[in-house]
Amino acid sequence: xxxxxxxxxxxxxxxxxxxxxxxxxxxxxxxxxxxxxxxxxxxxxxxxxxxxxxxxxxxxxxxxxxxxxxxxxxxxxxxxxxxxxxxxxxxxxxxxxxxxxxxxxxxxxxxxxxxxxxx
Numbered sequence: 536x537x538x539x540x541x542x543x544x545x546x547x548x549x550x551x552x553x554x555x556x557x558x559x560x561x562x563x564x565x566x567x568x569x570x571x572x573x574x575x576x577x578x579x580x581x582x583x584x585x586x587x588x589x590x591x592x593x594x595x596x597x598x599x600x601x602x603x604x605x606x607x608x609x610x611x612x613x614x615x616x617x618x619x620x621x622x623x624x625x626x627x628x629x630x631x632x633x634x635x636x637x638x639x640x641x642x643x644x645x646x647x648x649x650x651x652x653x654x
Contacts, residue, residue, distance in 0.1 A: 541581075541582075542582050543582060543583065544582065544583040544584075544585055545582065545583070545584050545585070545602060546584075546585045546586075546587050547559075547584070547585070547586050547587070547602075547641075547643070547645060548587055548588070548589055548591075548593060549586055549587070549588055549593060549643050550588060550592065550593050550595075550643075551588075551642075551643075552571065552572050552573060552574065552575055552586050552587065552588050553570060553571075553572055554642055555586050555641065555642055555643055556569070556575040556577060556586040558619065558621075558641055558642050559577045559584065559586065559641070560577060561615075561619055562615070562616070562619065562647075563577065563578065563604075565577065565578070572588070573587070573588050574586070574587045574588070575587075584602075593643065595643045595644045596644065597643065597644060597645050597646075598646075600645070600646075601638075601645070601646035601647065601648055602645060602646075602647050602648070603647070603648035603649070603650055604647070604648070604649050604650070605649075605650055605651065605652070606649050606650070606651050607651065608651070609627050609635045609637065609649065609651040610627070612637075612649050613626070613627050613637060613649075616637070616639055616649070621639045621640055621641065621642070622639060622640045623637070623638075623639045624638040624639055624640065624646065625637055625638045627649075633652065633653040634650055634651065634652050634653070635650065635651045636648060636649070636650045637649050637650075
């Protein structure tokens with residue numbers, strides 16, 4: 536049998552687990568019941584999203600990775616992101632291939648994309 540590797544987890548390293556986890560819980564409209572200051576799992580499905588403080592100081596200058604979420608209703612999600620008060624990089628924009636993308640910074644200045652696809 537051929538060996539294969541799957542992405543199992545995306546972990547966001549942070550100095551403030553509670554603040555960043557609270558942001559993603561609001562963005563994703565989910566609750567994990569945790570106030571842990573060291574490690575929280577936000578999404579626990581096939582590919583997990585975790586927030587973790589590994590003890591090292593972060594410069595919050597994360598320019599080499601982004602996280603993208605596929606959404607059904609871009610207008611609704613855009614209004615939610617505006618309410619969360621984050622800095623918008625690009626407002627929802629229709630691409631030539633039919634997708635609508637937007638991007639913004641999370642509280643640690645990680646780049647987050649939201650994308651929707653015509654069905």
